[in-house]
Amino acid sequence: DADVTQTPRNRITKTGKRIMLECSQTKGHDRMYWYRQDPGLGLRLIYYSFDVKDINKGEISDGYSVSRQAQAKFSLSLESAIPNQTALYFCATGDRDLVVGEQFFGPGTRLTVL
Amino acid sequence: AQRVTQPEKLLSVFKGAPVELKCNYSYSGSPELFWYVQYSRQRLQLLLRHISRESIKGFTADLNKGETSFHLKKPFAQEEDSAMYYCALRTGANNLFFGTGTRLTVIP
Numbered sequence: 481d482a483d484v485t486q487t488p489r490n491r492i493t494k495t496g497k498r499i500m501l502e503c504s505q506t507k508g509h510d511r512m513y514w515y516r517q518d519p520g521l522g523l524r525l526i527y528y529s530f531d532v533k534d535i536n537k538g539e540i541s542d543g544y545s546v547s548r549q550a551q552a553k554f555s556l557s558l559e560s561a562i563p564n565q566t567a568l569y570f571c572a573t574g575d576r577d578l579v580v581g582e583q584f585f586g587p588g589t590r591l592t593v594l
Numbered sequence: 595a596q597r598v599t600q601p602e603k604l605l606s607v608f609k610g611a612p613v614e615l616k617c618n619y620s621y622s623g624s625p626e627l628f629w630y631v632q633y634s635r636q637r638l639q640l641l642l643r644h645i646s647r648e649s650i651k652g653f654t655a656d657l658n659k660g661e662t663s664f665h666l667k668k669p670f671a672q673e674e675d676s677a678m679y680y681c682a683l684r685t686g687a688n689n690l691f692f693g694t695g696t697r698l699t700v701i702p
Contacts, residue, residue, distance in 0.1 A: 522695045536687070581628045
């Protein structure tokens with residue numbers, strides 16, 4: 481589903497660097513989410529936003545920050561990357577008018593922190 | 595606090611055999627459960643939700659509140675069913691809480 485895009489798709493960085501992952505959507509959804517996926521741990525919610533002025537911490541927000549620049553854009557930042565933030569990161573969207581529980585996922589960003 | 599348990603990380607079945615992917619949950623509120631699937635080189639997508647009581651691609655899942663389970667079943671597995679499957683629970687904050695996933699491999 482090309483309606484949810486993530487950039488970059490792959491990124492290798494070093495410990496201590498600041499990294500930003502970007503997510504854009506053309507679905508017109510008001511809700512956006514950031515997850516990380518780790519082998520054996522599944523998907524864990526980092527941050528979520530129900531509209532531009534509403535941003536909330538998820539299960540594992542420490543070490544991350546987000547910015548909802550517009551309804552269509554939701555960025556995830558790692559202020560000072562560390563190796564255990566190496567993971568696959570997914571952005572997702574949802575809409576309050578949709579059946580609850582349906583989220584639309586981006587293709588993922590594979591981040592490696594050396 | 596909520597919990598979603600998928601006890602099998604890996605599951606292999608032969609083509610044509612029945613398949614059951616287990617999901618158990620713990621939640622103090624009224625549970626709403628979903629199955630998401632990720633096929634190779636595709637995005638994670640919703641497969642089915644317990645509210646709809648639907649069958650998608652031959653899969654069904656029944657919410658059993660007594661056993662706090664939401665197992666995904668299909669009577670005859672197909673090769674194209676090979677994928678990663680996640681069970682998810684809707685939380686009070688209107689988010690999804692995912693299990694750790696089960697990778698299903700259907701052997702030809």
